[in-house]
Amino acid sequence: MVLEDLVRDFARALTIAAAKWSVGCVLGLLASSIALTACSSVSGRPLERDRSIGTRGTDHDQPEPDARTPRLEGPMAAGPRQTRGLEQTRGQRAAHVAMKYRGAPYRWGSAGPAGFDCSGFVRYVYAHVGVSLPHNAAMQYEYGTPVSRDGLEPGDLVFFDRLRHNGIYIGQGRFIHARQTGKRVDVATLDEDWYRSRWVGARRLGR
Numbered sequence: 104m105v106l107e108d109l110v111r112d113f114a115r116a117l118t119i120a121a122a123k124w125s126v127g128c129v130l131g132l133l134a135s136s137i138a139l140t141a142c143s144s145v146s147g148r149p150l151e152r153d154r155s156i157g158t159r160g161t162d163h164d165q166p167e168p169d170a171r172t173p174r175l176e177g178p179m180a181a182g183p184r185q186t187r188g189l190e191q192t193r194g195q196r197a198a199h200v201a202m203k204y205r206g207a208p209y210r211w212g213s214a215g216p217a218g219f220d221c222s223g224f225v226r227y228v229y230a231h232v233g234v235s236l237p238h239n240a241a242m243q244y245e246y247g248t249p250v251s252r253d254g255l256e257p258g259d260l261v262f263f264d265r266l267r268h269n270g271i272y273i274g275q276g277r278f279i280h281a282r283q284t285g286k287r288v289d290v291a292t293l294d295e296d297w298y299r300s301r302w303v304g305a306r307r308l309g310r
Contacts, residue, residue, distance in 0.1 A: 192256075192257075192258065192310050193232050193233070193234070193258060193308065193309055193310055194256055194257050194258020194259060194307065194308070194310075195256075195257050195258055196231075196232045196258070197228050197229055197231070197232045197257075197258040197271060197308075198257035198258045198271060198272070198273045198274070198279075200228050200231045200232065201224075201228045201271045201273065201279045202273065202279060204216070204219070204224070204227075204228070204288050205279060205287075205288050205289060205290065206287050206288060206289070207219060207224075207281075207287060207288045208287055208288075209281045209282060209283055209284055209285070209286050209287060209288070210223075211284060214226050214227050214238055215227040219281040219288060220281055221240060221268050221269055221270065221280055221281045221282075222236075222237075222238055222239050222240040222243060222269060223238055223281070224270075224271075224280065224281040224288060225240075225243060225260060225269055225270070225271060226238050226243070228271060229308065234246075234308050234309070240262065240266050240267060240268060240269045241266040241267075243260060243269060243306075244260075244262055244266050244269075244303075244304070244306060246306060246308060247260070247306035247307050247308040247309065248306065248307050249304060249305070249306060249307075250304075250305040250306060250307045251305070252293070252302065252305065255272045255305055256272070256274075256307070257272060257273050257274045258271065258272065258307070258308070259271075259272040259305045259306065259307050260272070260305060260306045260307075260308065261278050261293070261302075261305045262302075262303040262304055262305065262306075263297075263298055263301040263302060263303055264301040264303070265301075265303065266303055268280070268301075270291070272305065273290065276292050276293050276294060277290050277291065277292050277293070278290070278291060278292075278293065279291075
């Protein structure tokens with residue numbers, strides 16, 4: 104009986120040991136499997152940097168300027184102070200006003216606006232740009248500064264026929280004037296025979 108009991112106890116101990124060994128092996132194999140699975144989920148390729156982030160920080164956050172973008176040049180790019188030279192002179196304004204009355208009738212002794220004689224026309228036009236002149240061609244010649252025929256600019260006063268006639272230069276060798284009875288305010292050229300042969304001079308009434 105004693106021997107049988109010893110054999111039975113030994114067999115039970117072996118069974119228990121075998122069972123423990125099996126569980127340990129199973130657990131060991133399971134842990135190894137988990138470790139291998141975790142390793143296999145990590146790519147061997149290094150992580151790629153986010154391409155939206157510059158390598159030098161905020162210096163690269165802004166886009167590079169486009170070389171094709173046009174640059175403003177000339178007076179517009181320089182600002183309003185550079186455009187003052189484009190403003191009209193007093194003479195240019197006078198020439199502009201004078202052309203508005205082209206076609207008005209000649210009336211001796213009249214200074215407009217229903218009609219004009221030559222000096223009355225000049226007087227009326229220049230009153231619109233702030234210059235007061237007498238109603239007489241010879242007296243108007245005393246105003247302003249002398250100008251050569253080659254140096255004429257729009258608005259200059261041109262005089263003819265021993266200061267008995269005048270008009271307003273408008274550019275390109277032309278002037279506008281109130282000519283004579285029966286005619287109207289119109290444009291003529293300095294090279295026409297009558298005006299060329301009776302040229303006296305020209306005056307400029309400021310800027």
